[in-house]
Amino acid sequence: MLSHHELATLLLFRDAxxxxxxxxxxxxxxxxxxxxxxxxxxxxxxxxxxxxxxxDLLRRLHLDGSDALQ
Known part of the structure; x- marks a missing residue:
């Protein structure tokens, strides 16, 4: 399981x-x-x-930056 720090870092990678x-x-x-x-x-x-x-993990969490939730 990812810690909240690791998840936040993963989200920063999304913006690259x-x-x-x-x-x-x-x-x-x-x-x-x-x-x-x-x-x-x-x-x-x-x-x-x-x-x-x-x-894939970001996509499954709906955190991939796509407009899929709108």
Missing amino acids: TLRFEEFDPDVLALCRYELVEVRGRDPRGSTLELTTRGR
Whole structure:
């Protein structure tokens, strides 16, 4: 089960314009749950993004940013 901090971090990934620290405890947990993955590293930091599993979880929670609830 995700903590409220992990769920909030997952929601921030939905908007994907922010940079995240790869070693943040909440990000590490999301990686462990295979909801987020590291896509690459560069001098500015790591590129992290939602996995298919992460997008599916947000969709099931109706938190994927779609207009499905309107």
